[in-house]
Amino acid sequence: MEVIYVQADKCLGCKTCEIECRIAHAEENHAEKKTLLAAISQVRPPKRRLFVEQGEIGKTPVICRHCEEAPCIVDCISGSIYRDEQGFVRRKKERCMGCWSCIMACPFGVVVRDAEAHIAVKCDHCPDLETPACVAGCPTRALQLVDVDSLPLERRKELLLKKGG
Amino acid sequence: MRYVIVGGSIAATTALNVIRANRPDAEIQVVADEAMPFYYRALIPFLLDNSRIVDDILFTEQPTNDERVHFHHDQCIGVDPGKKMIGLASGTTCSYDKLLLAAGSSSRIPDIPGVASQGVFTLRNMDEALKVREALQGCRNAVVIGGALAGVKMAEALKRTGVHLTVVEQRSHILPFIADTETARRMSNKLCEQGMEIHSNDSAKEILATDGQATGVRLASGKTISADLILLMAGVRPNVEFLADSGIDIDQAVLTDREMQTSVVDVYAAGDMVQIHDAVIGKDVVSALWGNAVHMGRTAGFNMSGIKALVPPLLSSFNSTEIGGLPIISAGLLHTDSSHYAVYTEAQGENYRKLIFDQDRLVGMIFLGDVSRAGVYTNLIRNRISLGERKDALVREIMSALYY
Known part of the structure; x- marks a missing residue:
C-alpha cells in the first residue's frame, strides 16, 4: 500500500500542498478544468484537507494517516466514513449528517467541518489521480509516496522514529 | 465453532464482522428482537421529518449477507452457561461454543399516570x-x-x-x-x-x-x-433482566473484564448492557455511547475468535452533535466545584470553550461552536496524557484559536 510520507525537515511551509489539495477538490468534473481560478471562483471554495502547521521543530504538513484502526470510523454514527478497497479512509457525502463525531475522534485534527455544506471533509487520498495532488505539487519533496509494504521493517521504524516524521 | 450473538445493533454487528473475518469455520447465529435489516440508530430522528427514507439509514453492507450467518428475529429469555445454551421467546433453544450478549438498552418509562394513552x-x-x-x-x-x-x-x-x-x-x-x-x-x-x-x-x-x-x-x-x-x-436502562438466573455477574449492568468476557467463561458482553469503568472520572457507569459499543464489540469479536485483545480506555462522556445549528463536542469531566481541578473558560461570540485539568492532565473539555481539532484534545483526555510543562502552552493554543 502506497502512503503519503511526510519529511518535516524538508518542509519550507510554502503551503503549495494546501492549494493543490483545494484545486484537486474543486467541483469541476474534468481534471484539466480543475484550476486555481476554478476553485476560488466557486460559490463555496473547496476546503483543504491537510494543514501546514508550525511544530516545535519547524513547519510541517499534518495529514490524514488513514489509520489501521481509524478512530473516525469507530465513532462515525451514520455509516459515512468507511475504508475503500485500496485501504484509504473515505467519507460518503450523502451519508454524512454533520454530527462531527469524526472531528471528536481524530487525534490528528485533520477532519474539518464544512459548515455551509453541513458535512465533514477529510483527505480521500485523491482516488482519481495517480499521485495525490499534495504530493505531486510539493516543490521540496517533503511529501512523498512510499510503498510501506515494500520497505523492510528496520527502514519503516527508522522513518517513523525520525524527528517529525 | 458455533457462535451465538444476542443483539442487532452496532456492538453485535461489529463483533459479527470481526468473527466473520477471522474465523472461516464460524457458524454464527444472530438473535435480535428487531427484524432485519440492520440500521444506524442515530439516524432515526431523520425518519420523523422525512429528511431520510428507511433505505438511507440502513447499513450499506448487511453482515448477514453471508451463508455462515443465520438471523433469528426472536428474543433471548435466558442463558444456561452449564448447558451452553440460550432460551428464546419462541420456545426454542440455541447452543453455543462462544456467546456474545449485546442486547442493548430500552427506553425508561416514567412512572406517571396516563403513559399508556394513545399518542x-x-x-x-x-x-x-x-x-x-x-x-x-x-x-x-x-x-x-x-x-x-x-x-x-x-x-x-x-x-x-x-x-x-x-x-x-x-x-x-x-x-x-x-x-x-x-x-x-x-x-x-x-x-x-x-x-x-x-x-x-x-x-x-x-x-x-x-x-x-x-x-x-x-x-x-x-x-x-x-x-x-x-x-x-x-433515558434508557440496560436490558439485563433476562440474565437474572444465568449466574453472570451484574451490578448496574453486566460486568466484564478487559477482554469483554463476563464472569462466566465463553460468555462475552458488549455495548449498552455493559458497565464500564471510566478512569478519567473514576466511576463505574453504564454508557450508551456508539463508539464505546464499537470498541467493546470489536474487542469481544477478537477474543471470541481466539485473538487476544484488550478494550481501550472508555469514556462515559464523549459526545459530538449539533443542536440548534451550534456544533458541540464534549468529553470527560464537564463540570466541577472542587478546587482540586483547574478550570479554564473562554467565550467569543457564539463560541465557547472550557477545559478542566487535574494537575497536568486534561480531564474534561467542552467546545461549543468552533469544534475544529477537538479530537487532538479528546485523545489527551482518553489516554490520560501527562502534559508537564506543555500544559500552559496547550491552554493558550486552544483558547487563542477562537480569535483567528
Missing part, C-alpha cells in the same frame, strides 16, 4: 420512529419528556415538521450529560429563538387524556401543556 410513544428504534411519523399526521402540539441528547435530537426533528414543540427536563438544564450550565444555556437560547419551548427544573406529573387519547401534560410546577403527541425520552 404517547417511546422512541428508540425504527419501528417506533415509523409509528411516530404516522401519528404526526394532523399533530399540532408535541411534548418531549426528557431533555437529554436523544430527547433534544428527536425534538428538533419533530420541530422541523412544523409542530409546536415543548421539551420538559427535570434537571436544572437540558443536555445534562454533554453540557455544563453555560453551554446548556447557550443552546437553550438558540433552540428557544427557533421557536422551541423548554421547561427545565420541571417534570411531568401526569399525562392528561380524553377517551384514552393524550391531550396534554401536567407538570410538577402546576403548568399544563396541551399536546396531541408525547414522546417519553426519559
